[in-house]
Amino acid sequence: MGQKIHPTGFRLAVSRNWASRWYANNNNFAAMLQEDIGVREYLKKKLKNASVGRVIIERPAKNARITIFSSRPGVVIGKKGEDIELLKTELQRRMGVPVHVNIEEIRKPETDAQLIADSITQQLERRIMFRRAMKRAMQNAMRLGAQGIKIMSAGRLNGIEIARTEWYREGRVPLHTLRADIDYATSEAKTTYGVIGVKVWVYKGDTLGRNDAPVVEEVTEDKRPRRNARPGDRRPRRDGEGGAPGARRGAPRRGAGKPEDGKTGE
Numbered sequence: 001m002g003q004k005i006h007p008t009g010f011r012l013a014v015s016r017n018w019a020s021r022w023y024a025n026n027n028n029f030a031a032m033l034q035e036d037i038g039v040r041e042y043l044k045k046k047l048k049n050a051s052v053g054r055v056i057i058e059r060p061a062k063n064a065r066i067t068i069f070s071s072r073p074g075v076v077i078g079k080k081g082e083d084i085e086l087l088k089t090e091l092q093r094r095m096g097v098p099v100h101v102n103i104e105e106i107r108k109p110e111t112d113a114q115l116i117a118d119s120i121t122q123q124l125e126r127r128i129m130f131r132r133a134m135k136r137a138m139q140n141a142m143r144l145g146a147q148g149i150k151i152m153s154a155g156r157l158n159g160i161e162i163a164r165t166e167w168y169r170e171g172r173v174p175l176h177t178l179r180a181d182i183d184y185a186t187s188e189a190k191t192t193y194g195v196i197g198v199k200v201w202v203y204k205g206d207t208l209g210r211n212d213a214p215v216v217e218e219v220t221e222d223k224r225p226r227r228n229a230r231p232g233d234r235r236p237r238r239d240g241e242g243g244a245p246g247a248r249r250g251a252p253r254r255g256a257g258k259p260e261d262g263k264t265g266e
Contacts, residue, residue, distance in 0.1 A: 015180075035095060064100070
C-alpha cells in the first residue's frame with residue numbers, strides 16, 4: 001500500500017507534521033478548513049512567480065500565523081516591504097482575525113518536490129519536451145544531495161491523441177519505510193491539448209523527529225525474561241560443547257571412544 005497512499009499522510013505524526021495546526025469544535029471545523037483551502041489557493045495564484053513551496057497556517061488564540069516557504073523571498077516582500085503589507089491586509093480581510101505573515105527561505109529549491117513539479121509544468125506549458133524537463137530536474141536534484149527522485153507525468157504527452165503515463169526514477173525512493181523523509185507534490189500543466197498532471201517524489205534520507213516532525217519519545221527495550229522461559233532452556237552440554245543436531249542429551253559424540261590410528265589401548 002505504500003505505493004498508493006499519499007506519502008505525507010502516511011507519515012503524519014511519525015516523521016511529518018500537519019500543514020494546518022489548530023483545533024476547532026465540530027461546529028466550526030468545516031468553515032475553518034474551507035477558509036484554509038481558500039487562503040492557500042489565493043497565495044498560490046498571487047505568488048505564482050515567487051516559487052512558493054508550501055504554506056503553514058496556525059491559529060493561536062483568535063489570531064492567525066501564516067508561514068510561507070519560498071525560494072525567492074524578495075519577490076514576496078517586495079520593494080521596502082510594500083507587497084507583504086498588502087498581502088497581510090488581504091489575508092486579514094479574508095480570515096477576519098489579525099494575521100502575522102512569516103517568510104522562510106528554501107535553501108535548495110532543486111530538492112523541493114513542489115518547486116520541481118511547478119518547474120516541470122511551466123516548461124510543459126512553454127512546449128518543452130517532457131522527457132527533457134523530467135531528466136533535467138532529476139539530475140539537478142541528485143547533484144544537490146537528494147538520495148532518490150521519481151517523477152511521473154500523465155496526459156496527452158507531446159500532443160498525442162491517446163493519453164499515457166510515463167515515469168522515471170533515479171536513486172532510491174523507499175515509500176514503505178516510515179522513517180524515510182519523502183517529499184511529495186503534484187502540479188498541473190494546462191496546455192492547448194489538455195491538462196498534464198505531474199507527480200514528484202524526493203527521498204532525502206532517513207529521519208525521525210527531524211525538520212518539522214513532532215517530538216517522538218524513545219521506547220526503551222523491555223529486557224525482562226519471557227513469561228514461559230525456564231532457567232534450563234539454554235543449558236550447555238555436559239562436556240561443555242554442543243552436540244550434533246538431533247543427538248540425545250548425554251550421548252557420546254561420534255568417534256569419541258575410538259582409539260587414534262596406530263595406537264592401541266592397554
